[in-house]
Amino acid sequence: MNASHSKPAPSTAVPAPLQTPVAAPEEASSQVVKVQLKLREMILAGELAAGSRIAELSIVEKLGASRTPIRAALMRLEQEGLLAALPNGGYAVRTFSEREVSDAIELRGTIEGLAARLAAERGVAPSVLDEARQCLAQIDVLLQAPAIDDEGFSRYVVLNRDFHALLAKLPGSDFMQREIERVSSLPFASPSGFVIVQANTPQARDMLIVAQDQHWQVLDAITHREGGRADAIMREHSRLAQRNLRDAMQAPGKHAVPGVRLIKQHA
Amino acid sequence: MNASHSKPAPSTAVPAPLQTPVAAPEEASSQVVKVQLKLREMILAGELAAGSRIAELSIVEKLGASRTPIRAALMRLEQEGLLAALPNGGYAVRTFSEREVSDAIELRGTIEGLAARLAAERGVAPSVLDEARQCLAQIDVLLQAPAIDDEGFSRYVVLNRDFHALLAKLPGSDFMQREIERVSSLPFASPSGFVIVQANTPQARDMLIVAQDQHWQVLDAITHREGGRADAIMREHSRLAQRNLRDAMQAPGKHAVPGVRLIKQHA
């Protein structure tokens, strides 16, 4: 409206009819975020086939946004690891070999181990440690039940994610925190990625018991400034995720895990 | 942009300004890459002050490209770690605390250690190992001289970079290779980052001798499938970089290291 402000014009004061034709009235904040979320959802849901090329124009007609925010969202998803940049421009839904998945989880465990070691060596403010302990206490309550229903399970996923996020903050380094978030962005590399698999099986609870013990022990190690031990625990903790993911891929209902569709079976 | 100052022009609504073909034939590939390279150069050279905000329009008039490729380049530089995204949009030249620098180097050492361990555990094709050995042999030749001149020094930097790149390939995992490249993208976190510092000092050669010994030993460890040892060596190798960088920051001619300007002295 005020675009044509050639000079300090007399205040014509006409607010003018604000034409806001924006197709989607509300929802999220920016187009980029909306497109990014929607695309990620579509990729994980399998609506965009693994390995298939993604043309900007096809997204335009699917989501209604223009190419500029779509390009930005595609770049972010590439950074996130869900898309691969093609040599001659454009993107394709990324596929992962089992080794890549394994490497991704191993890398997460290694970096979480580094973070735990740094936290132990540098020391952590008691208040922050307490926050982590309270988080674990909530998980303890959850696990006291002899069997865990779906609702308790999804609560565990949330608490587990929170704990790992808290752990990433323990070294008191924004840099480490960001790198951990980055390496955890892939759905199956995420700390909570594997958990979703076998909700109601009897082994499910036992698995979580083991994981929870590692949670407590790493906090104990950090509290007692045992850096090497803290490192080792977090690495082993990630091996648990690797075991579970491997199981998940052989299970029939593998679609319970969002990203598994992107893992190419080596037949 | 037709606002008030600079730039033309009355724009008498003639729709004709057929954008003429980019006048110069240009030798580089794409605008995005050109802008990215130029901006990185300017940041490292200090032409863009550390911590200062970077407006897209200012880059437009500095480099001549339009906003679209500039935005893409800015996103890439943020991913690279040289820029920080501001909360309300826009970017600023990133500054680093000494701890962040330390963490970055530690992280690189940790991931290189993981790569070396994986290479040892999985085994490496002899041909690839030989390539790495030949690279080290060239460094050996360089270090046989009792003193190293500038030209030999820059040759070392190249060979050192090559060796670390080769090392990143040893696990045979594109994923690991990419992550190592990523974590090495920051100028001071790069394996060759610290080397540039003290070219002609007498201790310079000794430092390189130690580093080169670690190079050989990690290959030896990988050859003999000693994963833990390979891991430990690479971690310690990165501590050498940390020591050197700390020295470099206290040295007077610190401008020899490109990225040091971005490290804020904690007074």
Add this chain to the structure above:
DNA sequence: TTGTCAATTTATGTATACATTGCGAGGCCT
């Protein structure tokens, strides 16, 4: 029938116009 070349089509790369929002300067009211 097959191979090759060319033309069309469709993709991304680029430039720019338009929209919107956050921040600051300036005036007005208290």
Add this chain to the structure above:
DNA sequence: AGGCCTCGCAATGTATACATAAATTGACAA
């Protein structure tokens, strides 16, 4: 005189037009 409110500006976010290169398809010739 000082604080608050408002207006204006400059920044990014968005949409789209234009340029160019790659891929596919069609036709023609061997």
